[in-house]
Amino acid sequence: xxxxxxxxxxxxxxxxxxxxxxxxxxxxxxxxxxxxxPDLAVSTEGQKLCPHCGMGxxxxxxxxxxxxxxxxx
Numbered sequence: 619x620x621x622x623x624x625x626x627x628x629x630x631x632x633x634x635x636x637x638x639x640x641x642x643x644x645x646x647x648x649x650x651x652x653x654x655x656p657d658l659a660v661s662t663e664g665q666k667l668c669p670h671c672g673m674g675x676x677x678x679x680x681x682x683x684x685x686x687x688x689x690x691x
């Protein structure tokens with residue numbers, strides 16, 4: 619088998635694997651959407667909640683971005 623043929627087969631196998639992975643991820647996304655799951659995951663790491671209105675603020679904020687009141691900590 620020639621070198622060019624080996625490269626062609628390797629690239630073809632890689633493309634098939636890539637399309638299979640995309641297909642599986644799209645299927646899982648559709649199933650999650652049908653179940654009512656949110657589209658994106660949200661990290662709360664590095665946030666602190668305002669005790670007055672409950673809005674999530676960055677850890678470095680001194681005042682709430684929603685109500686403007688001082689955030690402890």
